[in-house]
Amino acid sequence: MNSFEENFNILVKFPITDHPFILKESELESISQYESLIKKLNLEKPFANCKTITITSERHGQGKSTVLFNLAKRCAENGMKVLIINGDIPGTSIENFIKIKNSPGLGEWFNSRVPLNKLIQNTSILNLYMLPGGNIDFKFLFNSHDFHSLLEMCRLDYDLIAVDSPPIEFSESAEIISLEVDMTLIIADYEDYTRNSIRCKKLINQIKDKFVGVILNKVYNSFKSVWEICGKPN
Numbered sequence: 001m002n003s004f005e006e007n008f009n010i011l012v013k014f015p016i017t018d019h020p021f022i023l024k025e026s027e028l029e030s031i032s033q034y035e036s037l038i039k040k041l042n043l044e045k046p047f048a049n050c051k052t053i054t055i056t057s058e059r060h061g062q063g064k065s066t067v068l069f070n071l072a073k074r075c076a077e078n079g080m081k082v083l084i085i086n087g088d089i090p091g092t093s094i095e096n097f098i099k100i101k102n103s104p105g106l107g108e109w110f111n112s113r114v115p116l117n118k119l120i121q122n123t124s125i126l127n128l129y130m131l132p133g134g135n136i137d138f139k140f141l142f143n144s145h146d147f148h149s150l151l152e153m154c155r156l157d158y159d160l161i162a163v164d165s166p167p168i169e170f171s172e173s174a175e176i177i178s179l180e181v182d183m184t185l186i187i188a189d190y191e192d193y194t195r196n197s198i199r200c201k202k203l204i205n206q207i208k209d210k211f212v213g214v215i216l217n218k219v220y221n222s223f224k225s226v227w228e229i230c231g232k233p234n
């Protein structure tokens, strides 16, 4: 165990895989790890009050969108009514993956308050809805007051709201999202997670008890030794 693992609460380790976005039940090992993560986050059943969650990272490409989508989908399959918000505009990874239109979306809500019922789309997955990114300048920064109001409105209709975040190094919107949601997770690529800690530590100090733990992703090894590294899911 190195200092990163000692300092942070590692919630789960996901192995590197050929099919990281789980649309089919083909990746059973990862699915049981998602179930274990859901238990640790206490997201097993719908709550009296809607919960809001985000996954952020120090740098690009660590697996935020992939893991957020898989987690949201699993919760929807467990019977929760789940909304994914693309807060990483103008990125389009989840929209492209589930083949929904990227626009209009959050950009149109921020710029001209287009009503949410004209922006939120059904997905092919039961109980899973998405507010896509929409059209917006990539330099756009979230205004915390507006984002707070948006979450408050959405809380009325959903059990869980999962916000896809930009990386901390790329946009201050990551901090604003983390400050406004109830739970923030940090994801880091297993191969170089020791390089993923300076801004993460700063963010954790800012958001305090909203930080719930770290996901290590893309654990690279042979299948057998993945279990040696991760431990079998319970």
Ligand SMILES: Nc1ncnc2c1ncn2[C@@H]1O[C@H](COP(=O)(O)OP(=O)(O)OP(=O)(O)O)[C@@H](O)[C@H]1O
Binding pocket: 014, 015, 016, 017, 018, 020, 021, 057, 059, 060, 061, 062, 063, 064, 065, 066, 067, 088, 091, 093, 166, 167, 217, 218, 219
């Ligand atoms: N466990 C995994 N094994 C293999 N590839 C993975 C895994 N998780 C994610 N990937 C791949 O890594 C790439 C980056 O993933 P993803 O887009 O989810 O990261 P991100 O943190 O959202 O990136 P960005 O900061 O650009 O939004 C994608 O090609 C995705 O398919």
Ligand SMILES: [Mg+2]
Binding pocket: 064, 065, 066, 088, 091, 093, 164, 165
């Ligand atoms: Mg992403």
